[in-house]
Amino acid sequence: MPVHLITGGAGFVGVNLARRLLARKEDVIAFDDLSLGHKEFLKPFGNVPGFEFHEIDCSAGGAFLERARAIHAQKTITDVWHLAANSDIPAGVKDPRIDLARTFLTTFETLAVAESLRIPRLHFASSSAIYGDVPDRAIAEDLGPLEPISNYGAMKLASEAQIRAAIEAGLERADIFRFPNVVGTPATHGVIIDLIRKCRKTPNGFDVLGDGTQQKAYLHVEDLVDAMLFIAEHATGRYNVFNIGPDDDGITVKNIAETVRDRVSPEAEIRYGQGNKGWTGDVPRFRYDTHKLTALGWTARMGSTAAIVRAVAEIADQEAAR
Amino acid sequence: MPVHLITGGAGFVGVNLARRLLARKEDVIAFDDLSLGHKEFLKPFGNVPGFEFHEIDCSAGGAFLERARAIHAQKTITDVWHLAANSDIPAGVKDPRIDLARTFLTTFETLAVAESLRIPRLHFASSSAIYGDVPDRAIAEDLGPLEPISNYGAMKLASEAQIRAAIEAGLERADIFRFPNVVGTPATHGVIIDLIRKCRKTPNGFDVLGDGTQQKAYLHVEDLVDAMLFIAEHATGRYNVFNIGPDDDGITVKNIAETVRDRVSPEAEIRYGQGNKGWTGDVPRFRYDTHKLTALGWTARMGSTAAIVRAVAEIADQEAAR
Numbered sequence: 001m002p003v004h005l006i007t008g009g010a011g012f013v014g015v016n017l018a019r020r021l022l023a024r025k026e027d028v029i030a031f032d033d034l035s036l037g038h039k040e041f042l043k044p045f046g047n048v049p050g051f052e053f054h055e056i057d058c059s060a061g062g063a064f065l066e067r068a069r070a071i072h073a074q075k076t077i078t079d080v081w082h083l084a085a086n087s088d089i090p091a092g093v094k095d096p097r098i099d100l101a102r103t104f105l106t107t108f109e110t111l112a113v114a115e116s117l118r119i120p121r122l123h124f125a126s127s128s129a130i131y132g133d134v135p136d137r138a139i140a141e142d143l144g145p146l147e148p149i150s151n152y153g154a155m156k157l158a159s160e161a162q163i164r165a166a167i168e169a170g171l172e173r174a175d176i177f178r179f180p181n182v183v184g185t186p187a188t189h190g191v192i193i194d195l196i197r198k199c200r201k202t203p204n205g206f207d208v209l210g211d212g213t214q215q216k217a218y219l220h221v222e223d224l225v226d227a228m229l230f231i232a233e234h235a236t237g238r239y240n241v242f243n244i245g246p247d248d249d250g251i252t253v254k255n256i257a258e259t260v261r262d263r264v265s266p267e268a269e270i271r272y273g274q275g276n277k278g279w280t281g282d283v284p285r286f287r288y289d290t291h292k293l294t295a296l297g298w299t300a301r302m303g304s305t306a307a308i309v310r311a312v313a314e315i316a317d318q319e320a321a322r
Numbered sequence: 323m324p325v326h327l328i329t330g331g332a333g334f335v336g337v338n339l340a341r342r343l344l345a346r347k348e349d350v351i352a353f354d355d356l357s358l359g360h361k362e363f364l365k366p367f368g369n370v371p372g373f374e375f376h377e378i379d380c381s382a383g384g385a386f387l388e389r390a391r392a393i394h395a396q397k398t399i400t401d402v403w404h405l406a407a408n409s410d411i412p413a414g415v416k417d418p419r420i421d422l423a424r425t426f427l428t429t430f431e432t433l434a435v436a437e438s439l440r441i442p443r444l445h446f447a448s449s450s451a452i453y454g455d456v457p458d459r460a461i462a463e464d465l466g467p468l469e470p471i472s473n474y475g476a477m478k479l480a481s482e483a484q485i486r487a488a489i490e491a492g493l494e495r496a497d498i499f500r501f502p503n504v505v506g507t508p509a510t511h512g513v514i515i516d517l518i519r520k521c522r523k524t525p526n527g528f529d530v531l532g533d534g535t536q537q538k539a540y541l542h543v544e545d546l547v548d549a550m551l552f553i554a555e556h557a558t559g560r561y562n563v564f565n566i567g568p569d570d571d572g573i574t575v576k577n578i579a580e581t582v583r584d585r586v587s588p589e590a591e592i593r594y595g596q597g598n599k600g601w602t603g604d605v606p607r608f609r610y611d612t613h614k615l616t617a618l619g620w621t622a623r624m625g626s627t628a629a630i631v632r633a634v635a636e637i638a639d640q641e642a643a644r
Binding site: 093096100104108111112130132141142143144145146147148149150151153154155157158161162164165166168169239241 | 415418422426430433434452454463464465466467468469470471472473475476477479480483484486487488490491561563
């Protein structure tokens with residue numbers, strides 16, 4: 001039976017992945033430093049057999065390796081799902097050391113653990129941010145040049161590069177998942193929760209960063225996890241790189257803001273800002289080519305609009321319950 | 323007048339760059355931790371006005387920033403030439419922490435210094451190693467995907483990515499020089515010095531790693547520095563990426579070994595190994611597309627063969643004088 005170690009296991013994607021793996025009766029070990037993840041996200045797994053959580057900073061070698069080694073001696077870890085990262089892109093733009101530690105050094109140390117314990121398979125949450133601002137072309141996996149415009153994107157690209165070199169040095173297999181924007185619960189950050197909180201705070205009207213024309217593809221986390229498991233099962237190479245996303249060109253910030261307004265406060269006025277970038281490092285427009293994944297046999301159940309509508313409802317419920 | 327800070331200023335390329343800049347009567351500040359660079363390489367500059375050397379580890383923030391700040395207060399640094407890196411690729415394959423610190427963290431901290439002191443221009447010694455093993459296509463600057471197979475290549479790609487993000491965050495200009503294999507003196511490592519030392523040690527015969535068919539382009543360091551200065555002067559973008567190399571497909575290890583033999587010990591027997599990779603992370607064959615640089619107006623004076631013949635003579639003299 002596979003035994004899964006998830007770094008960032010108390011985060012948004014980690015919790016959803018853990019739920020699916022536990023449903024398959026496979027063991028899950030979640031590591032998280034709780035800087036962005038939350039222990040309460042793990043409450044549903046409290047009594048599930050085969051689940052364990054450890055508060056560990058995966059950006060530093062010592063304790064991470066020792067704890068993994070101790071667990072590995074009890075039950076052999078077969079798969080590492082490396083999801084730990086700084087998911088707060090603007091914070092990393094302000095202070096590059098955040099992405100250095102959380103987005104890159106977590107990868108570096110995860111590779112060191114995998115090598116040291118001879119864990120055969122690494123599955124990595126990379127990002128469309130590695131491509132940078134590519135307005136005119138469909139973005140396929142073999143696109144060049146790669147010019148990330150945020151420290152987050154830079155450190156995800158650095159992570160991919162280090163993983164690729166690790167394959168050469170003996171890592172048995174790596175899957176690289178290039179995530180699009182992902183939505184769903186438990187939500188901790190991102191455009192939907194920001195807009196919902198603003199709208200709840202001032203139900204008469206709220207501000208939107210940028211002019212609302214930024215358009216991106218969004219995937220629901222349920223689809224995302226499904227794609228990750230599908231690739232892990234069906235891809236056959238030693239180094240498998242896949243864009244994951246819906247088969248559409250996405251929806252605009254304006255559409256998202258209106259969906260939020262309709263759900264939270266139908267009378268609210270939406271006030272737009274200037275320019276088509278929400279923040280430094282934001283990518284205004286984006287055509288994500290997911291044909292490689294389609295050819296492998298997977299397609300998203302929800303397109304960008306369906307994903308946003310469902311996530312807005314889920315996150316509005318989450319926020320109302322706080 | 324420009325004031326130049328060179329990281330890795332006591333290394334092979336740094337010394338050659340410093341010589342050229344000093345000949346133009348421009349100030350040069352050389353930083354080096356002397357882990358791979360050598361203080362004796364700097365002897366010729368001992369009494370040259372405008373030159374200063376500081377023993378500094380550029381992979382750690384504190385002392386590096388403070389020393390640069392103190393100098394910057396005296397004479398405003400206008401250009402950083404970031405050359406510090408682990409140039410010993412096999413060492414980095416054995417221990418990824420070497421390339422993490424010397425090849426990547428030096429870049430990270432150099433960017434932090436440039437940002438903190440508002441130094442406008444960064445010139446970076448990247449590498450063809452970022453492309454990985456691309457046997458069938460000419461390698462131009464916009465090639466994708468990028469799959470470095472050594473930790474050195476991975477950390478050079480990581481460096482480029484971080485520099486690209488820094489441009490978005492406010493760095494005024496960056497030149498990315500993707501070096502080919504570079505030869506010349508003062509030589510500290512690489513295929514020529516290895517072969518010369520072997521041949522001097524056992525003049526009757528010496529071993530070559532791999533079967534001798536590995537073919538690469540080589541540039542003489544004199545041409546390399548010339549290209550770097552040319553790009554710095556003539557490229558007009560904020561982020562300028564250039565392959566630097568001769569306009570040929572390179573020469574084989576067999577040709578190099580024979581050139582060494584002819585120069586050092588004409589009677590020596592050359593014994594070849596197995597396979598077309600000299601070591602893990604070595605790239606056996608390579609077609610480097612330098613049209614972008616040609617279009618900018620620069621071409622190498624020496625092709626691969628001329629560069630090797632001259633470098634073998636120079637390095638043989640260097641070794642004989644030791």
